[in-house]
Amino acid sequence: MKTYSAAVKVTLRKGILDVQGKTVEQALHAIEFTAIERVRIGKFVEFDITAESEQEAKIMAEDACRKLIANPIMEDFSITLSEREQI
């Protein structure tokens, strides 16, 4: 068994209004960061997976994202896996 590190970016789908992003954008403009626009806020989730192979780890991570970590109706996710050094 090997341990893999997964890094998942969860972003709101295009066309879904990002209220939190809009609020942060307005706050940035209020403190003179007027060159910053189109702020979108998502989640960044990291975890370790123990699996027989990278392929198995990938399937499990995708399954976990679909079932719990992301909301597939409103959000997209992308997973980056890397083998974890033994510690």
Add this chain to the structure above:
Amino acid sequence: MKTYSAAVKVTLRKGILDVQGKTVEQALHAIEFTAIERVRIGKFVEFDITAESEQEAKIMAEDACRKLIANPIMEDFSITLSEREQI
């Protein structure tokens, strides 16, 4: 002036208890994802910056992260900049 896309990962610093991550981990274990551990939840923020150069855009993005997007006492951030294709 050019427009750059910034992608910022904001993560809780090591040693800071991640209550949200722990909760998600327990929920994953409850639905049989027992091979997943050490869940940490951060933010993933994307925005566009208009600046004269990549260097200027980078300085502005770092400044915005320090002042508003991240909490530098509890969080680390890393910024990836890329030049945006004209649309």
